[in-house]
Amino acid sequence: MTPKPNSACFEVAIIGLGYVGIPLALGFAKAGCQTLGYDSDKERVLELRKGRSPFAHISSEDLADTLSNGSLEVTSDPNDLSKSEAIIVCVPTPLLQHQDPDLSHVLGVGKDIAPHLRRGMLVSLESSTYPGTTRDEFRLVLEQGSGLKAGTDFHLVFSPEREDPGNSESKLFNIPKVIGGLTEECLKRAVELYGRAIDKIVPVSSCDTAEAVKLTENIFRFINIALVNELKTIYTAMGINIWEVLNAAKTKPFGFMPFYPGVGVGGHCIPIDPYYLIWKARELDIDCRFIELAGQINRSMPNYVVNHLLEAINHTGQSLSGQTILVVGLAYKPGVSDDRESKSYTIMNLLKDKGADVEYYDPGILIIPPHRGHWSGQSSINWNRENLGRFAAAVVCSANQDVDYEQLADEIPLVIDACNIVPKDRMAQVVLA
Ligand SMILES: NC(=O)c1ccc[n+]([C@@H]2O[C@H](COP(=O)([O-])OP(=O)(O)OC[C@H]3O[C@@H](n4cnc5c(N)ncnc54)[C@H](O)[C@@H]3O)[C@@H](O)[C@H]2O)c1
Incomplete structure (x- = not known):
């Protein structure tokens, strides 16, 4: 020692x-x-x-x-x-x-x-x-x-x-x-x-300038993520795949930087820092309208994703209540074990409120930490065929590279994919959301 x-x-x-x-x-x-x-x-x-x-x-x-x-x-x-x-x-x-x-x-x-x-x-x-x-x-x-x-x-x-x-x-x-x-x-x-x-x-x-630099960098991300989230809702309604659009758009060698849609923004920085500026600007009687709007859009994403699940289940003539749902990805982004401000919890809460039994899989967070209220102490499921077969549907919240998405789509009949990572040619009905 x-x-x-x-x-x-x-x-x-x-x-x-x-x-x-x-x-x-x-x-x-x-x-x-x-x-x-x-x-x-x-x-x-x-x-x-x-x-x-x-x-x-x-x-x-x-x-x-x-x-x-x-x-x-x-x-x-x-x-x-x-x-x-x-x-x-x-x-x-x-x-x-x-x-x-x-x-x-x-x-x-x-x-x-x-x-x-x-x-x-x-x-x-x-x-x-x-x-x-x-x-x-x-x-x-x-x-x-x-x-x-x-x-x-x-x-x-x-x-x-x-x-x-x-x-x-x-x-x-x-x-x-x-x-x-x-x-x-x-x-x-x-x-x-x-x-x-x-x-x-x-x-x-x-x-003051150095403090503003940090907020500017994070507000830039916050707003651009909100923009692609909004574009996702529009293009999805038009039958256009936002990820295909972004992958093609980013081939432009100048004037475009790709940001990707998802279940909202998480982590200790991006969802928080913009509100530091909003608060400070109020002292000068300035409303940060653009930033506030981006916040509203980002916050609406968990509901958007859950609504896609509800709709898909309704189409089968069933209801969400009483179904067992798997949430894949608890950390706020792939490759980390940080669940601060993770919108996976918001999705889990929404599903629970609608009567679903909710479990999760995240290889980086094996047990939910103590500060998470009723979720605390719940363990990540063991990833195996038999276990996956218990779920009526899965919601993929982060594009974690350590997950076998082929197996997921073979074992679970309905997958709501917020990250465009689940293969579409397997057994499951895959809904991009
Ligand atoms: N996490 C990121 O990716 C990231 C990126 C850029 C900037 N930041 C900023 O950096 C800062 C720290 O973030 P973090 O993610 O490392 O936080 P963290 O929660 O991971 O770590 C903070 C540490 O500070 C300790 N601590 C708290 N109060 C203390 C005190 N009074 N005396 C001594 N230690 C104390 C805590 O025990 C904890 O270990 C935040 O302002 C955050 O916005 C974070």
């Missing part, structure tokens, strides 16, 4: 060892920076110290190697933060009820860091948030708790995270890093640090 940190000095400490923080800590450590990882979740830290990654897409072997060569240490003791020259914060920024921003993790970390701040230290916020957070709320808690002044006594920047979980091509070093500082000096210090681990740095003029 790796011992508790005892180094006199770390070049960088990463706060929040989750989807973003672990790869970031590994990236810095592999670049030769003496790195400290800190998380308030003691269980997580204990597991990490044993070299066990909490996520399937992050290799435990890689983690164990980096810990054992001494370039990375992990802790749940905030006092260890004072041993670092720089601190990077990547804790969650979720939504409260009514889609208001929840900055409690960011501001809580600010309070935890403040007593450990020293002159010359660098603090970088990476959690996605609305413009003004670093300059206003975050700076204030750091200054109040430390008695030091940002931009004079310590350096403060915002640098948006661009992690793409499950994409083995994108690594910390090859994704350009946007940074905006409170002052020129703050920016310079951050460019030096990040430049040690990342090939290309993109400096911008302020923390």
Whole structure:
């Protein structure tokens, strides 16, 4: 087991060892920076110290190697933060009820860091948030708790995270890093640090601009996904296959970038970040009409998919009530075990409300985690012929490459396919939705 940190000095400490923080800590450590990882979740830290990654897409072997060569240490003791020259914060920024921003993790970390701040230290916020957070709320808690002044006594920047979980091509070093500082000096210090681990740095003029860059990137995806979702509903009604349209359209070498329809948007970023801007814009009395509309369209997709199932079952003269339905894919996208904001749950709830018995299959999520209400504790089905034969219909929610869709379409009579991945030449009736 790796011992508790005892180094006199770390070049960088990463706060929040989750989807973003672990790869970031590994990236810095592999670049030769003496790195400290800190998380308030003691269980997580204990597991990490044993070299066990909490996520399937992050290799435990890689983690164990980096810990054992001494370039990375992990802790749940905030006092260890004072041993670092720089601190990077990547804790969650979720939504409260009514889609208001929840900055409690960011501001809580600010309070935890403040007593450990020293002159010359660098603090970088990476959690996605609305413009003004670093300059206003975050700076204030750091200054109040430390008695030091940002931009004079310590350096403060915002640098948006661009992690793409499950994409083995994108690594910390090859994704350009946007940074905006409170002052020129703050920016310079951050460019030096990040430049040690990342090939290309993109400096911008302020923390607010860097925050806006992140929101712009995610709002771009949010709106374009809504657009193809809307096009799907129109083309489907016209008997046109949206995926065939997109595959042909993307052969245009300029001016077109494909986005794909689905059951709605999931994960900790795309469905959440747009609402940070909507909330902040209200302060200026501005309605983000375009973004709100995209949200409405994306939110309507689970109902759209379930309605296709209802219609197909009705055509057989049966009703959904009492039928056993399999939902395939629980994670919000293929290749990850992250079920945050996954619309598969919305579909499962809709099916249950209509009287169906619902089970699921996801090779990355074998048991539904505790925070999922009545679904918690339910296990993924064992994938075998006999088991598949129990279902009246399946709804395919994500294009997971580890699923045998041929067998699915041979064993289950009706398949609602929201990803255009199920072969159409097998036994099942396959409905694109
Ligand atoms: N997941 C992504 O793909 C992704 C991509 C880009 C940006 N982001 C942004 O990065 C941020 C982090 O997201 P994530 O997906 O890594 O979250 P996560 O939930 O996977 O990890 C966050 C970690 O922070 C820890 N934590 C929470 N409060 C803490 C505190 N007060 N002190 C110390 N540790 C604390 C939690 O225990 C957890 O381990 C969010 O703002 C998110 O929007 C995420």
